[in-house]
Amino acid sequence: MPQPRGDETPVVDLVGVGFGPSNLALAIAVHERNAAGGQDPVSAVFLERQASFGWHRGMLIEDATMQVSFLKDLVTMRDPTSSFSFLSYLHERGRLIDFVNHKSLFPLRIEFHDYLEWAAARVADMVRYAAEVTTVRPVVVDGIVTAFDVESGGETFRARNVVLAGGLRPALPPGIVASRRVWHSRDLLTNVDSLNGTDPARFVVVGAGQSAAEVTAFLHERFPAAEVCGVLSRYGYSPADDSPFANRIFDPLAVDDYFGAPAQVKSMLLGYHANTNYSVVDTDLIESLYRRVYREKVLGTSRLRLLNVSRLTAAEETAGRVAVTVESMLTGARTVLPADVLVCATGYAPADPFPLLGVLADRCHRDERGLAVVERDYRIRTDAGVRAGIYLQGGTEHTHGLSSSLLSNTAVRSAEILESVCERRQEEAAADVAEPVEPAAEPALSGSGRAGTYA
Ligand code: FDA
Numbered sequence: 001m002p003q004p005r006g007d008e009t010p011v012v013d014l015v016g017v018g019f020g021p022s023n024l025a026l027a028i029a030v031h032e033r034n035a036a037g038g039q040d041p042v043s044a045v046f047l048e049r050q051a052s053f054g055w056h057r058g059m060l061i062e063d064a065t066m067q068v069s070f071l072k073d074l075v076t077m078r079d080p081t082s083s084f085s086f087l088s089y090l091h092e093r094g095r096l097i098d099f100v101n102h103k104s105l106f107p108l109r110i111e112f113h114d115y116l117e118w119a120a121a122r123v124a125d126m127v128r129y130a131a132e133v134t135t136v137r138p139v140v141v142d143g144i145v146t147a148f149d150v151e152s153g154g155e156t157f158r159a160r161n162v163v164l165a166g167g168l169r170p171a172l173p174p175g176i177v178a179s180r181r182v183w184h185s186r187d188l189l190t191n192v193d194s195l196n197g198t199d200p201a202r203f204v205v206v207g208a209g210q211s212a213a214e215v216t217a218f219l220h221e222r223f224p225a226a227e228v229c230g231v232l233s234r235y236g237y238s239p240a241d242d243s244p245f246a247n248r249i250f251d252p253l254a255v256d257d258y259f260g261a262p263a264q265v266k267s268m269l270l271g272y273h274a275n276t277n278y279s280v281v282d283t284d285l286i287e288s289l290y291r292r293v294y295r296e297k298v299l300g301t302s303r304l305r306l307l308n309v310s311r312l313t314a315a316e317e318t319a320g321r322v323a324v325t326v327e328s329m330l331t332g333a334r335t336v337l338p339a340d341v342l343v344c345a346t347g348y349a350p351a352d353p354f355p356l357l358g359v360l361a362d363r364c365h366r367d368e369r370g371l372a373v374v375e376r377d378y379r380i381r382t383d384a385g386v387r388a389g390i391y392l393q394g395g396t397e398h399t400h401g402l403s404s405s406l407l408s409n410t411a412v413r414s415a416e417i418l419e420s421v422c423e424r425r426q427e428e429a430a431a432d433v434a435e436p437v438e439p440a441a442e443p444a445l446s447g448s449g450r451a452g453t454y455a
Contacts, residue, residue, distance in 0.1 A: 009149075009156070009158045010158065011147050011158045011159065011160060012043040012044060012045055012157065012158070012159045012160070013042045013043045013044060013159065013160055013161060013421060013425065014030075014042070014043075014044045014045075014159055014160070014161040014162065014163055014391075014421055015044070015045050015046070015047065015148070015150045015157045015159035015161075015162050015163070016044065016045070016046035016047065016162075016163045016165060017047055017133045017136075017150065017162060017163065017164045017165065017166060017356070018046075018047075018048060018049075018133075018164070018165040018166040018167060019046045019047070019048035019050075019053065019120070019127055019129075019165075020048075020055060020165060020167050021055060021074065021116060021407055021410055022165040022167075022393035022394055022410055022413070022414070023046050023163060023165040023393060024053075024074060024116060024119060024120055024123070025074040025075070025410040025411050025413075025414040026044075026046075026163060026165075026393070026414040026417060026418060027044065027046055027123040027126050027127065028074055028075060028082070028084045028119060028122075028123055028414075029075075029078065029411075029414045029415050029418045030042050030044045030126070030418060031122075031123050031126070032075075032079070032082065032084075033418065033422075039422075040425075042418065042421065042422065044126055045126060045127075045128065045157050045159070046126055046127045046128070047127075047128050047131040047132075047133050047150065047152050047157065048127060048128065048129050048130075048131060049130070049131065049132035049133070050129060050130070051129055051130045052129055053116065053117050053120040053121075053129075054113075055112075055113050055116050056109075056186065057113075057189065057190070058185075058186050058187045058188050058189045058190045058191075059109070059185060059186065059188055059189065059211065059214070060109055060110050060113055060189060061109070061188075061189070061214055061218050062108075062110060063108070064108070064109045064110075064214055065104075065106045065107065065108055065109060065282075066106045066107050066108075066109055066112050067106070067210065067240070067242075067282070068106075068406065068407050068408055069105040069106065070086040070087075070105060070106070070107050070112070071086075071105070072250075072407055072408050072409075072410075072411070073085055073086040073115070073407075073411070074116070074119055074410060074411055075411050076411060077252065077409070077411040077412050078411040078412055078414070078415045079411075084119050084122070086107070086112075086115050089114075089115045089118050089119070092118070093114075093118075128152070130153075131152045131153055131155075132152060132153065133150055133151065133152045133356060134151050134152065134153075134356075135150075135151045135356060135357075135358050136148050136149070136150050136151070136162055136356055136357050136358065136360060136390075137149045137151065137358060137359070137360070138359065138360050138363070138386070138388075139158060139388075143385060144385055144386075144387050145360075145363070145382075145385060145386040145387060145388050146160070146387055146388055147159060147160050147388050148160075148161075148162050148360070148388055148390075150162060159388075160388050160389070160421075160425070161388060161389040161390070161391060161421050162388075162389075162390055162391070163391040163392075163393060163417060164351075164353050164356065164390065164391065164392050164393070164394075164395075165392075165393035165394055166351035166353075166356070166394070167351060167394060168348035168349065168350055168351065168394070168405060169348060169349050169350070169351055170184040170185075170186045170347075170348055171346055171347050171348055171349045172184060172344050172346060173206065173312055173344060173346055175314070176312070176315055176342075176344060179317060179322075180194070181317055181321070181322040181339075181340065181341050181342065182315055182317070182322060182341075182342045182344070183341060183342070183343050183344070184343075184344050184345075184346070185207070185211040185212070185214075185215050185343055185344065185345035185346075186348075188215055188218070188343065191341075192222070195223075195340070195341070198340070199225065200223050200225075200226045200340035200341065201225075201226055201227065201339075201340060202226060202227045202228075202229065202337065202338065202339045202340060203219045203223070203226055203227070203228045203229070203339060203340060203341050203342075203343065204229045204231060204312075204324045204326070204337055204339045204341075204342045204343070205219065205228065205229070205230050205231065205342075205343045205345060206231045206232075206312045206342070206343070206344050206345065206346060207231075207232065207279075207344065207345030207346050207347070208232035208233065208234045208237060208238070208279045208281075209278065209279045209280060209281065209345065209347065210240070210280065210281050210282065210285070211345040211347075212230065212232065212237075212281075212345035213230075213237055213281040213282075213285050213286065213289060214285065214345075215343050215345050216228055216230045216289065216304070217285065217288060217289060217292075219343070220292060220303070220304050226303065226340070227303045227304075227305065228303065228304050228305070229305045229306075229307055229326075229337055229339075230304075230305070230306045230307065231307045231310050231311070231312055231324075231326050232306065232307070232308055232310070233308075233309065233310065233311055233329065234279070234308065234309070235308050235309060236306070236308060237281045237285075237286045237289065238275070238279070238280055238281065238286075239280060239281065239282070239283045239286060240275065240276060240277070240280035240281060240282055240283075241273070241275045241276050241280070242276065246273060246276055247276070249269070249273045249276060249401065249402050249403075250276070250402065250403045250406065250408035250409065252409060252412045254401060254403070255400050255401055255403065255409065255413075256376075258400060258401035258402075259376050259399060259400055259401070266398070266401075269401070269402075270397070270401075270402065273402060274402075276402065277402060277406065278347075289304070292304050293306065307326055307328070307335070309328060309329045309330050310326050310327060310328050310329060311326070311327055311329060312324065312325070312326060312342075312344075313325045313326070313327045313334065315342050318338075321338050321339060321340060322338075322339050322340075322341065322342050323336050323337070323338055323339075324336070324337045324338075324339050324342050325337075348405075350394055350395035350397070350404075350405060351394070351395060352395075353372060353380070353390075353392060353395060354372075357390070360382075360386070360390070363382050363383050363385070363386050364380050364381070364382050364390065365380070365381040365382065365383070367398070369398070371398050372392065372395075372396075373399075374392055374396050374399040374400070377391075377416055377417065377419075377420035378391045378392050378393065378396060378400070378413065378416065378417050378420070379391050379420060380392060387428075389420070389421065389424060391417050391420070391421075393410075393413060393414070393417070
């Protein structure tokens with residue numbers, strides 16, 4: 001949709017920034033709502049900076065499985081009859097019965113990626129790939145922000161609402177910079193082929209979570225002559241709590257409980273249940289790693305080494321290698337490990353929405369920690385002069401709880417956002433009828449001579 005600038009600029013109901021699973025689920029919700037007919041269609045455009053759909057491609061390790069039930073796919077928790085379900089995908093791929101015989105709730109990650117790609121292809125008419133959003137600007141009519149201009153690669157998309165779903169940013173330890181020999185786990189499969197034809201002698205993998213354990217196992221298998229040193233501050237890899245009562249923390253209802261809880265109860269819940277998601281590993285993988293360590297002990301060929309209660313203090317690149325300094329937190333002793341590659345499986349931080357929002361950032365309410373104040377419908381609270389909506393998918397752990405950055409609630413959250421967008425549109429339309437002379441209530445699509453100025 002090429003956009004003429006100025007007052008004739010068409011306005012869509014929403015522009016989604018980022019097209020990972022979160023906004024994909026939203027696109028499907030829009031598609032299904034429009035296809036059902038009988039209501040005013042919702043117009044939407046999704047902008048994704050990758051050239052095609054991709055979900056953590058650098059970590060699509062062949063035998064890695066999902067950490068969430070396939071029933072928490074893009075739609076089922078919202079509408080179990082949707083044709084966009086994982087089961088519909090399996091049926092179309094001719095694997096439904098094989099999957100059932102497998103008796104697992106947890107598909108391969110590679111398979112789930114294929115499911116996401118399959119779903120994304122079915123709503124491709126709403127998506128622009130290779131379209132990085134660089135800024136979001138307010139469109140002001142008579143002092144009221146009635147819409148946003150979303151800028152991407154020289155094009156402008158005007159919308160009554162933006163839904164920011166930029167995902168997570170890789171986090172490296174302080175002082176560590178990614179390079180040819182220092183990788184974040186996100187880039188594992190993208191970078192590993194650069195080692196083809198070389199004969200790596202040692203890898204160091206820092207971290208104690210699922211990604212760290214997966215990377216350690218992967219490198220150990222892929223390079224049978226190399227030593228793999230896992231560096232973790234814990235005493236050992238610890239299991240993810242996926243027991244049924246604890247798992248309720250990811251239920252749609254838990255979002256209501258968490259949202260309404262006092263601040264100290266929120267932080268208590270995050271503390272109690274962090275081990276459902278953070279710095280924890282699937283039990284099967286822990287056992288597989290332990291078996292390898294023990295087997296090598298028996299054989300006297302220990303090449304999978306765990307440096308526990310330890311931390312990375314430096315990584316210096318020398319000719320063809322990286323010197324990794326590891327400090328034992330028990331003794332303070334420092335060991336320098338010359339390695340071919342250091343992989344930091346040190347997690348992610350949610351994307352900060354404010355840099356993208358430019359001058360709009362000052363119109364958003366923040367809490368005492370500087371984080372966005374987000375309403376139950378995932379809309380950032382803004383000052384009264386902003387009528388257009390800024391919604392967050394992700395980055396709301398402080399307000400909506402642990403499922404914020406995960407897939408568990410994607411289907412329901414998307415429906416809630418869409419409902420909010422539609423309800424507000426209806427309220428505004430009603431206000432237009434009630435107060436036709438109110439300038440701020442002028443229909444955004446009118447192309448009147450007053451739209452298009454930036455605050
Ligand atoms: P996601 O990060 O997937 O997508 C964001 C998209 O926005 C990206 O495609 C990015 O390119 C794009 N983007 C960012 N900025 C942009 C801009 N300015 N302009 C345009 N596009 C922009 N969770 C779970 O529940 N179960 C699981 O099994 C797993 N497994 C898992 C494995 C691995 C290796 C990781 C790293 C993470 C998980 N997760 C997970 C958690 C993960 O956050 C979750 O699966 C989803 O990726 C969240 O989807 P989003 O769409 O919110 O973000």
